[in-house]
Each structure stands twice: as C-alpha cells, then as structure tokens.
Amino acid sequence: MLAVEKFRNYFNNKYLKYFLVFIFFIFLFSILYFSVPSIISLDDPLFHIKYAKLIREKGLEVINNFQWIYYSVQARSGGRYYVSLFNFILIPFTYFSELWQGIKYWGVFSASLIMLCLYWWFNKLKFKYPFLILLFFWSLAPELFTWRIFLARPLVVMIFLVMLEIYFIWQKKYLAVIILSILHIFVHSYTFYLPGFLIGVFVVFDLLHQKKFDFKLIISGGAGFILGMMTMPAWPQNIIIWFKQLLAIYQSVWQKNEVFIPEGGELYGRNLFDFFYTNYLFIAILMFFILLRVIFYIIKAREKSTNLDRIKFFDVDNQLLVLIDSLFFLNIIFLIGYFFSGRVLDFWIPLAIIFIALMFKITFKQLRFAFKEPQVFRKTLIVFIVIILLYLTASRSLSLNRTMANAAPVNIFQGAGEWLANDTKDGEIIFIDNWSNFTGLFYFNDRDYYIMGMEPRFLYDYDRRLYLSWYNLTYLGVPCDQIDCQEWIDKIKDKDYKEIGKIIGQDIALMISNEFKSRQIVTSVYNSNLTLIMKNSEYFNEVYNDPKYQAISIFEINLDKLNKSS
Numbered sequence: 001m002l003a004v005e006k007f008r009n010y011f012n013n014k015y016l017k018y019f020l021v022f023i024f025f026i027f028l029f030s031i032l033y034f035s036v037p038s039i040i041s042l043d044d045p046l047f048h049i050k051y052a053k054l055i056r057e058k059g060l061e062v063i064n065n066f067q068w069i070y071y072s073v074q075a076r077s078g079g080r081y082y083v084s085l086f087n088f089i090l091i092p093f094t095y096f097s098e099l100w101q102g103i104k105y106w107g108v109f110s111a112s113l114i115m116l117c118l119y120w121w122f123n124k125l126k127f128k129y130p131f132l133i134l135l136f137f138w139s140l141a142p143e144l145f146t147w148r149i150f151l152a153r154p155l156v157v158m159i160f161l162v163m164l165e166i167y168f169i170w171q172k173k174y175l176a177v178i179i180l181s182i183l184h185i186f187v188h189s190y191t192f193y194l195p196g197f198l199i200g201v202f203v204v205f206d207l208l209h210q211k212k213f214d215f216k217l218i219i220s221g222g223a224g225f226i227l228g229m230m231t232m233p234a235w236p237q238n239i240i241i242w243f244k245q246l247l248a249i250y251q252s253v254w255q256k257n258e259v260f261i262p263e264g265g266e267l268y269g270r271n272l273f274d275f276f277y278t279n280y281l282f283i284a285i286l287m288f289f290i291l292l293r294v295i296f297y298i299i300k301a302r303e304k305s306t307n308l309d310r311i312k313f314f315d316v317d318n319q320l321l322v323l324i325d326s327l328f329f330l331n332i333i334f335l336i337g338y339f340f341s342g343r344v345l346d347f348w349i350p351l352a353i354i355f356i357a358l359m360f361k362i363t364f365k366q367l368r369f370a371f372k373e374p375q376v377f378r379k380t381l382i383v384f385i386v387i388i389l390l391y392l393t394a395s396r397s398l399s400l401n402r403t404m405a406n407a408a409p410v411n412i413f414q415g416a417g418e419w420l421a422n423d424t425k426d427g428e429i430i431f432i433d434n435w436s437n438f439t440g441l442f443y444f445n446d447r448d449y450y451i452m453g454m455e456p457r458f459l460y461d462y463d464r465r466l467y468l469s470w471y472n473l474t475y476l477g478v479p480c481d482q483i484d485c486q487e488w489i490d491k492i493k494d495k496d497y498k499e500i501g502k503i504i505g506q507d508i509a510l511m512i513s514n515e516f517k518s519r520q521i522v523t524s525v526y527n528s529n530l531t532l533i534m535k536n537s538e539y540f541n542e543v544y545n546d547p548k549y550q551a552i553s554i555f556e557i558n559l560d561k562l563n564k565s566s
Contacts, residue, residue, distance in 0.1 A: 011091070042413075046443040052091050068542055086157055118134055118354070125354075145345060172214065174217065185229060189228075192225065205329070209321045210319070331355055429516065441517060465481045477529025479504060
C-alpha cells in the first residue's frame with residue numbers, strides 16, 4: 001500500500017503532469033504531421049527557416065546586408081532587414097540534414113506549446129479535469145486554428161505570449177507585464193499596440209467590478225512598450241512610422257489605394273457566415289455564452305441586482321468577474337475583427353476556448369449530478385463521455401491529417417531554384433511574376449537576388465513607378481509604368497499571342513532588362529498573359545520548364561537579338 005501511495009503521489013506532481021501533457025501533444029502532432037510528405041505552407045515557413053539558417057551561418061552580415069529582396073528600401077538604402085526574436089528562436093531547428101524537416105519539428109513543438117499553455121490556463125482556473133476539458137474544446141475548435149499554429153512564423157509565438165499577457169495582466173503581476181510587453185515587441189513588432197489594448201480592457205473592467213483604477217498596470221505596460229520600442233531602429237520616430245505602415249497595409253486590404261497592392265491572404269476579411277457554417281457547434285456555444293452574459297447585464301440593469309443577488313447567478317468573486325468580462329469583451333471584438341481580417345483568428349480562438357470553458361464551469365456549477373441509484377447509470381454516463389471524447393479527438397486529428405496531406409509539396413521550386421543556382425552568376429537579379437514565389441526560390445537558391453518578395457509593398461515603397469511596371473507586366477501583360485495603360489491595351493486588343501509578341505515583345509524585354517536589371521524571368525502562373533507573350537516572342541527563350549510542375553518556367557532574354565534590334 002505504501003508503494004502504491006508513493007506511486008500515486010509521484011503522478012500527482014503538477015510539473016510531471018505538465019510534462020506528460022506536453023509529451024502527449026508532441027506524440028499526437030508528430031504522428032499527424034510526419035505521416036504526410038508536405039509542409040502545411042510554402043510561404044512564411046520556407047523563408048523564416050532559411051533566414052534563420054543564414055543568420056546562424058553568417059551572423060549580422062545577413063541582417064545588415066540583406067540583398068535577396070533587391071528592390072526594397074532595406075536592401076538599397078543600407079538599412080537592416082526586419083529581424084525578430086523569432087528568427088533566433090528558430091535557429092536550433094536549422095540543424096537538420098533537410099532544412100524543411102526543421103519546419104515540421106518547429107510546427108510540432110509550437111502547436112504542443114500552445115496546447116500546454118491552454119492546459120496551464122485550465123489548471124490556474126482550477127478545473128477538475130483540465131486535460132479532458134482541453135481535448136474536448138480543442139476537438140470542437142476550428143481546424144484552421146490548429147493548422148495555423150503549426151506555421152513557422154512569429155505570429156505563432158505571439159499566440160503563446162498573448163495568453164500569458166492576459167493571465168499576468170489579470171493577476172496584476174507588474175514585472176511580468178513589463179517583460180512580456182518587451183518580448184512582444186521583440187517577437188512581432190507590428191502588433192506593438194496589442195499589450196496596451198489588453199491592459200486597457202482589463203483596467204476598465206477592474207474599475208467596473210473592483211472600483212479601482214490600476215495605475216501600476218498602465219505604467220507597467222507603458223514601461224514595457226517604451227523599453228521594447230527603444231531597442232528598435234529609428235526610436236522614437238518608429239512609433240509613428242509603424243502606425244503609418246499598418247494604416248497603409250490595411251488601406252491596401254480594404255482597397256483604398258489608387259494602386260492595387262496585394263497583401264497576404266490572411267489579412268483580408270472573412271465571410272462570417274461561411275466560418276459559422278463550418279464551425280457551427282463551436283460558434284453556437286460561444287454565442288450562447290456571449291448572449292447569456294449580455295442578458296445578465298440587461299436583467300441586472302432592470303432589476304437593480306436584487307433578483308440576481310437572490311438567485312446568485314454568476315456568484316463569483318470580483319477578480320474572476322474581471323477576467324470573465326474582459327474575455328467576454330475580447331471575444332466580441334475579435335469576432336467582429338475576423339470579418340475585417342483573417343489574422344484575428346490566431347488570437348481569438350484560444351481566448352474563446354478559455355472563455356467557453358470558464359463559462360461552462362460557472363454557469364453549471366450549481367448543477368449536481370448525484371446519481372446514487374442506480375450505479376449502472378452513473379458508470380454508463382462516464383463511459384459514454386469517454387467514448388464521445390475519444391471520437392471527437394480522433395475525428396479532429398484525422399481531419400487535420402487530411403488537410404496537411406493536401407498541402408503543396410515542399411519541392412515545387414526546387415528544380416527552378418537549382419537551375420538558377422547552377423546556370424547564373426552569383427548575384428543575378430531574377431524577375432518573378434508572382435511575389436509569393438520568392439520564398440520557395442530563396443529557400444532553394446540564395447546565390448541570386450529577386451526583384452521582390454514577402455510583401456509587394458516593399459517594391460512599392462522603394463519605387464512606385466517600378467512597382468507599376470511589375471504590376472502591369474504581370475497582371476496585364478503590357479510594358480507600362482503608369483496607372484492608365486489603355487494605350488498599350490488598345491495596341492494588343494483582339495490579337496493573338498504571336499502578333500502581341502511581335503508588337504510589344506521587344507518593349508517588354510527592354511523594360512525587364514533596363515528597369516529591373518534582370519535577364520531571367522521565373523513564371524508560375526499557367527498560361528498568364530506574360531508567359532504566353534514570352535513564349536511567342538523571339539526576344540525570349542524558354543530555358544527551363546519544370547518536368548513535374550509544368551506551370552513553372554524560366555525564360556531568358558535573348559540579349560543578342562535585343563541588342564541588334566535596339
């Protein structure tokens with residue numbers, strides 16, 4: 001009996017429980033992710049893992065002399081390319097023989113860490129069965145959220161930090177708030193405003209429920225913000241600069257600019273009806289508890305709290321009420337925000353999980369299922385709950401695995417990248433027709449530079465006219481550097497591509513050669529205007545066509561022909 005008691009006490013150790021939960025998700029997510037050959041995204045993960053490897057190998061030279069996005073303010077003005085704490089966190093994952101494997105190991109690690117943080121939250125809220133509750137709500141939560149926490153990108157670390165920030169803001173751990181605010185800026189400086197927003201929400205509800213205005217919390221957040229921003233370039237102007245950049249990005253997303261500048265797909269708004277339909281059960285539960293809280297406030301206002309006090313509805317201490325209503329408000333804000341930007345999902349879903357679980361606990365705490373007789377019914381209910389939980393977990397896991405399996409293979413740009421590495425001189429400037437293709441090409445070939453990458457805004461901010469040249473070449477297939485290109489469009493109207501190649505092929509070759517200083521053009525849009533014009537023009541030679549991914553081609557300007565014609 002003594003040995004059994006020691007064994008039980010050993011497994012009651014809270015740190016061991018955290019370790020076992022972390023290992024469980026490491027094991028589960030490893031099975032899901034490593035059973036498929038692809039990585040879940042070819043965009044940010046490929047760039048960040050390659051950038052981290054270059055930093056490991058070459059140090060600050062890579063950051064201070066980042067030429068790969070050639071036509072950008074950072075590259076051409078001698079400024080430092082954007083680097084964050086995340087790029088250094090990723091360095092240990094760059095030691096694998098195949099670099100893309102590091103992306104998978106990071107994905108498993110980061111997703112497990114976020115699950116562990118949710119488990120930690122449930123422990124702090126004193127849930128009786130935190131692990132089972134975590135499995136249940138993770139199984140109900142949108143699959144897109146789990147998919148995104150596997151991405152190798154700074155925003156994944158931000159999810160973890162935001163969950164910590166909310167807890168320590170609520171608990172008034174001022175030193176922790178300062179440290180987390182600094183780390184927030186170190187990891188993802190463009191969300192520098194978020195800790196201050198969270199603090200503001202908690203200060204308001206703290207004043208409402210506890211009748212106290214917490215100056216220390218505001219000072220702590222402000223101190224962390226200032227200390228963090230002071231480490232960033234161009235202090236103190238960087239505050240204004242970043243606000244302007246954020247405004248410019250969302251003007252592009254909302255199509256308020258004179259010139260269309262594409263942004264990352266996640267920044268654009270989402271159709272809430274489609275999202276609700278896909279995740280109807282999770283959203284229905286969330287909306288139920290949001291509505292319940294709204295109704296509570298309406299009744300409280302009408303009855304002046306008398307009936308509510310007698311019923312003891314939401315009979316919890318004021319400090320917990322601060323957390324409940326802060327999460328209540330944040331869920332409403334993020335729910336609305338998702339309509340304007342898909343990126344909100346990253347922060348919204350974990351807060352929704354915590355809010356729903358907490359509301360479940362509080363709302364139903366007075367219900368007592370004391371099934372004394374018959375015992376068979378009670379045991380049957382327990383078995384039924386276990387079976388349902390296993391089913392939901394397995395269902396979510398299998399669905400996630402299918403989604404991962406359908407992702408694009410990592411080697412789409414391997415052939416094109418290796419051809420460029422072997423058949424061009426070091427430091428050639430490569431023209432690309434799709435800005436998102438930079439990451440794959442950069443991953444397989446860092447010997448050459450590319451006209452743009454990561455964000456089209458880099459090219460636009462560097463040279464508006466050059467951006468218009470790229471945009472009109474790739475979207476319209478005309479060598480025009482103006483907003484109005486109707487004259488060029490009229491030239492090629494109703495003509496086949498052989499005629500178009502004869503009419504404007506030379507002009508396109510001259511623009512790419514003279515303005516972009518490029519000789520090689522990588523195209524990936526199957527049968528795009530630019531691709532078909534180059535195929536039918538004597539000023540271009542198709543030097544590479546991927547045998548497997550035939551939409552990917554490399555064209556080379558026929559300089560001999562161009563020089564003779566010029």
